[in-house]
Amino acid sequence: MLKMQKSFSLLLLALLAVVVFIFVLWRIDSNPRTDDAYAYADTIAISPEVNGRIISQPVRDNQRVHKGDLLFQIDPRPYQAALKQAQAKLEGLNQQIELTQRSVNAQKFSADSAHAAIASASAAAKQATATLRRLEPLLAQGFASAEEVDQARTAKLSAISKLDTLKLQARQAKAGVSGVEALVAQRAEVAALIEVAKLNLEFTEVRAPFDGRVASLKTTVGQFASAGKPVFTLIDTSHWYVIANFRETELKNIKEGTAAQVYLMSNTGVKFDGHVDSISYGITPEDGGNLASGLPDVRRTINWVHVSQRFPVKIRITNPDESLFRVGASAVATLNTRS
Secondary structure (H helix, E strand, C coil): CCCHHHHHHHHHHHHHHHHHHHHHHCCCHHCCEEEEEECCEEEECCCCCCEEEEEEECCCCCEECCCEEEEEECCHHHHHHHHHHHHHHHHHHHHHHHHHHHHHHHHHHHHHHHHHHHHHHHHHHHHEEEEEEHHHHHHHHHHCCHHHHHHHHHHHHHHHHHHHHHHHHHHHHHHHHCHHHHHHHHHHHHHHHHHHHHHHHCEEEEEEECCCECCCCHHHHHHEEECCCCCEEEECCCCCCEEEEEEEHHHHHHHHCEEEEEEEECCEEEEEEEEEEEECCCCCCCCCCCCCCCCCCHHHHHCCCCCCCCCEEEECCCCCCCCCCCCCHHHEEEECCCC
């Protein structure tokens, strides 16, 4: 009897162990958890868009700044001088265009006068030709003298000659009419240079594009800043994430929007809610092929056993505490795939 009780107890314990094992598997499958995680926020490199020496830097390393705050200022004097020079050149061009336009108007008036003189000379030539044609038949009949005919012939030749001369002068006057198109094109070019100069002058003040925190500031007033060369980093503190590396076997139940709860190793007593923002579709493998650089590099912890690869899951935090969150801080993430 005692032996049967022991066998029953062992069987009961075995069944209980199986139930506990199944429950643990279900729990792990429905609430995957990982401590291979870290806090993350978007960052940008603050770089000037113009060259120059820093004359003002009202921020310090690790300082919190707001959108629009002045981060540093580059000496604006060279760009102010360039703007004044371009504006003076534009003013000179405007005056030159005005004077040239007056000259063009005079040239056009001269050309128009030449055309009017041609019309008058053409009418005189026609009249002289008609007079000669009337007198030549009368000479044979004795109604006109030879002198009158000669005078009419001379008048015709003189009128034609004057007409030819006026036509030549008209062509010369027309050819001499210039324009202001080239100067107008130059004015457009100078106007564009003025806009560029204004933009460069505006770029001498570098302001925060969003609320954030200064990081890796290693320069001060007097340093020469080069366009496109980073001066420091700005962390976007308006959105915080936790990058959690889950095993590939756990990804089947993880989707965008899956509820998450995380805590930071710096303060394990404070829990933060969040949701899955995205799931990575590529990492750099340790033992195969050459893939494009820039993919996450997630190391396996056991090299002699084929273990599941881990893929980064990006979790967006809905209630971050900026005093606790730091880029790279260790975190623990638990997902609720049942939600």
